[in-house]
Amino acid sequence: MVDHSDYAIESGCRARPVLCLKNAIICLVMLAAFSPASAFSHVLQVGPGRPFNSIAKAVAAARPGDVVKVWPLGGDRAYRRTAVEVTTSGLTIESAIRGKFVKINGAGFNYSGRGAVPRGIFQFNPGANHCVLRGFALYGAHNRSLNGAGVRINAANNVLVSHCYIHGNDMGIMSNGDLRHGTAADQRIEFCHITRNGSYKDPGYNHNLYLGGTSALIRGCNISHALTGHDIKSRCHITWIEYCYVHGSNNREFDLVDDKVNTAAPGSDAVILGCVISKGRGNGNHQVIHFGQDGGGAHNGTLFVIHNTIRTPWPGPVFVMSASGAHISCCDNTIIGPRGRLSLTLFVHGAKADNFSGSGNWLSAGYGIWRKTLGGRLIPGPQARRLLPQTDLPVHDRQLKFLRHGQLVNWPATAAGAGEN
Numbered sequence: 255m256v257d258h259s260d261y262a263i264e265s266g267c268r269a270r271p272v273l274c275l276k277n278a279i280i281c282l283v284m285l286a287a288f289s290p291a292s293a294f295s296h297v298l299q300v301g302p303g304r305p306f307n308s309i310a311k312a313v314a315a316a317r318p319g320d321v322v323k324v325w326p327l328g329g330d331r332a333y334r335r336t337a338v339e340v341t342t343s344g345l346t347i348e349s350a351i352r353g354k355f356v357k358i359n360g361a362g363f364n365y366s367g368r369g370a371v372p373r374g375i376f377q378f379n380p381g382a383n384h385c386v387l388r389g390f391a392l393y394g395a396h397n398r399s400l401n402g403a404g405v406r407i408n409a410a411n412n413v414l415v416s417h418c419y420i421h422g423n424d425m426g427i428m429s430n431g432d433l434r435h436g437t438a439a440d441q442r443i444e445f446c447h448i449t450r451n452g453s454y455k456d457p458g459y460n461h462n463l464y465l466g467g468t469s470a471l472i473r474g475c476n477i478s479h480a481l482t483g484h485d486i487k488s489r490c491h492i493t494w495i496e497y498c499y500v501h502g503s504n505n506r507e508f509d510l511v512d513d514k515v516n517t518a519a520p521g522s523d524a525v526i527l528g529c530v531i532s533k534g535r536g537n538g539n540h541q542v543i544h545f546g547q548d549g550g551g552a553h554n555g556t557l558f559v560i561h562n563t564i565r566t567p568w569p570g571p572v573f574v575m576s577a578s579g580a581h582i583s584c585c586d587n588t589i590i591g592p593r594g595r596l597s598l599t600l601f602v603h604g605a606k607a608d609n610f611s612g613s614g615n616w617l618s619a620g621y622g623i624w625r626k627t628l629g630g631r632l633i634p635g636p637q638a639r640r641l642l643p644q645t646d647l648p649v650h651d652r653q654l655k656f657l658r659h660g661q662l663v664n665w666p667a668t669a670a671g672a673g674e675n
Contacts, residue, residue: 297321317342321348327357331357334359339379344384345385360395366397367399375405380437388417391420394423402423403424403425404420405427407427409438415444420451426448427464433491438466441490449477463477465486466489470490483505485500487511489516491516495526504536506539517552542564542566556643564587573599591617614631
């Protein structure tokens, strides 16, 4: 029933709404209470002739739910010495022109991570939850500790890094968090090209991705050619990598290892699903995938390796297990090695051979007995996916596209035939 008591009706005229001040205030309060924050979001413009000439100043002025649109500089120039600390929740920071990267060159700035100085070109601090970073080319981030990053997720939750080209930094993306407090949960890295990050001054300790915290999902990315470290290193409680092209690292392509808190808990699982993986010919570690520990801690969980193509030019091993609580389930993969006798697995630091299992795989002839142990008919897709752990991460069950040289291209045909080592 509609109450017309607050409408005035003039003689000889149709009723017209003359809403009293009291009802107007009530309506505004109710709208604020029940409408999403985006209904009140503002767009802050950065760039030549725009209200802000600094990304950091625009982000500092933004309120929860706002959008910061950054316009590319003329002449294909890069913003210089940019260092952005994000402390506000719900921000979207994106290129103002869809499909065109905004270039940011951090060369000459010391991304120290001390005080109010971030350790990355963009750093998402505690409380900067549900933020989005989209459409940037980030390079030249260095510091004296040799861990300056393109992006740092510093214990923030639900941060999405999408459609970015991150290269030539000490670290591509780094993160940290604590399972006990649920921090660095639902980190998402999607459709990014992350390549050639690292430092020859600190070989083996700088990576394209170096992640920690509660959970991370990496989807549809092209991750390659870590200069001296690993393409993907993670100490997260849950790490899920799906439909990516991972290749050409000087060390391992995947190094999924321990954290004194995050991986000691039961169910500290990892997933590598539907990826094309091509081991590089660098001078570093020749193993492809490591699951276990490198710091003496526990890793109590399972690595699920399902529906991947793995190619290596080295006689092996392909897999390394290095914790007594670590398991690997390997199903429906194609594993291609060179000619001759090949090694598939290495068990160290108390890892148990009985914890390595699988079926439905095709392996090169040189892997010998493993062809019978892990081979057999392919497991139907729906059945294989039922083997995967349950998670709150927004994972997919279909093949996607990935970003290569700034363009979205079809997966996996282009990835498999790209010929990059």
